[in-house]
Ligand SMILES: NC(=O)C1=CN([C@@H]2O[C@H](COP(=O)(O)OP(=O)(O)OC[C@H]3O[C@@H](n4cnc5c(N)ncnc54)[C@H](O)[C@@H]3O)[C@@H](O)[C@H]2O)[C@@H](O)CC1
Ligand SMILES: Nc1ncnc2c1ncn2[C@@H]1O[C@H](COP(=O)(O)OP(=O)(O)O)[C@@H](O)[C@H]1O
């Protein structure tokens with residue numbers, strides 16, 4: 001893979017910092033952080049006629065970064081007002097020095113936002129990775145200060161992370177600064193790109209402070225971005241190809257009243273390039289054709305077990321929890337040697353029947369689980385809040401407990417694998433929060449498996465592409481309000497072809513003949 005961007009926990013960042021300061025000529029990281037933030041403020045948020053800056057400095061080293069930022073901006077001629085919420089005597093050595101430097105240049109300190117002032121930009125240096133808002137909640141004064149900043153509707157640069165947000169898990173239990181840009185130091189933190197972090201971080205700019213973090217701490221988690229994903233694409237198709245080369249996906253689900261879920265998964269698989277797609281439907285007397293997508297081959301579920309050329313199975317869309325669904329899933333888990341994508345009620349059944357979970361753990365072929373937070377909570381025997389407050393851990397636990405590849409869906413979906421590696425998805429938007437988009441994802445994953453991608457790569461590509469397809473729809477305002485699962489499918493097909501062929505798929509296969 002092509003240098004994916006690593007993610008570091010708070011503990012990792014502290015370890016890297018310790019290694020850096022233990023060097024013979026230790027770098028002044030606070031100075032570098034403040035300088036980087038001042039440059040970003042000047043270059044991206046200020047202009048000649050916008051020169052008034054409000055800097056918020058908190059009680060710890062994040063506040064120290066803020067004093068350094070304030071000092072540089074003032075040196076460069078900007079008008080800087082600084083609020084300090086801490087106590088000078090409790091500051092670390094570096095932060096004390098930064099405060100002293102600010103005061104020495106004539107900088108003033110306020111305890112509250114002056115009511116008479118007006119500003120063009122705000123720098124948020126209240127809290128960084130030292131705040132764990134779940135364990136140590138922000139008091140009312142801080143909450144009011146943060147709300148006041150958010151209500152000013154000004155561009156905000158957050159130092160390291162938006163204050164109030166947990167850097168490890170992206171939760172903001174009370175409130176957090178809504179940043180326009182987050183200048184994050186040393187390494188990217190998972191909390192910026194999952195759960196509530198997606199709401200608060202704004203544009204993220206990584207400032208490495210001249211440290212080569214990867215050489216100091218080997219990462220276990222990475223960001224899924226377009227650069228990484230483009231290394232996973234299927235190869236362009238040979239001109240002399242046939243449908244057998246692109247696999248056959250079997251989709252099992254579609255109990256009475258839920259056939260649409262299986263149809264959506266089927267269309268997702270078909271339009272992401274599977275050679276053939278069969279639907280094994282649990283409904284009594286199921287329809288034999290979908291007039292809107294006649295390419296799909298609809299069968300009663302038992303007939304699917306007789307096919308010997310399937311490449312993979314997607315089990316769950318509209319499966320239901322009836323005994324027939326349970327028996328069907330049991331048979332698949334016990335007898336099938338195909339890669340399996342398990343979604344929706346397949347996951348709920350596994351959560352409720354420990355014998356199904358036991359068989360799943362011992363499968364030799366790859367199994368991919370695609371739970372949302374509620375399904376993940378059932379699988380882990382916990383509640384939704386616990387999953388959401390520890391999304392990385394929940395995804396990792398699922399991968400390890402069930403010996404499966406897992407995507408924990410939601411804002412900033414997390415893909416986790418049994419080897420402990422974890423990937424956080426950067427694509428997607430709330431347009432995806434509508435019925436059927438999960439079914440589409442399971443079908444898309446099946447299509448990529450059928451075309452020969454490894455289970456890890458199929459899951460990563462499907463998850464990123466699914467989100468990117470939704471993002472592309474925003475460009476024509478086909479969302480986020482009212483975006484539909486079917487539209488995701490067409491948008492994903494367009495993007496996948498664009499990524500594999502550029503804009504020139506037609507030329508690759510055009511057969512112009514000339515006679516000279
Ligand atoms: N780790 C590093 O290598 C570097 C850290 N730097 C900065 O330092 C930050 C971490 O500094 P700290 O560890 O001092 O932590 P923070 O400055 O993020 O916050 C900790 C401070 O907040 C107080 N606090 C915690 N919870 C509180 C609550 N609920 N209500 C009120 N006060 C509360 C603590 O008593 C402490 O004073 C980073 O986010 C970054 O901005 C930078 O200077 C660059 C280098
Ligand atoms: N706010 C959001 N941001 C990004 N992705 C989202 C958001 N809301 C939902 N999604 C994505 O949409 C899909 C919803 O799946 P799921 O909840 O299983 O839907 P359904 O059961 O209706 O098919 C998942 O891929 C999830 O990651």
Ligand SMILES: [K+]
Nearest residue numbers: 127159161163
């Ligand atoms: K901050």
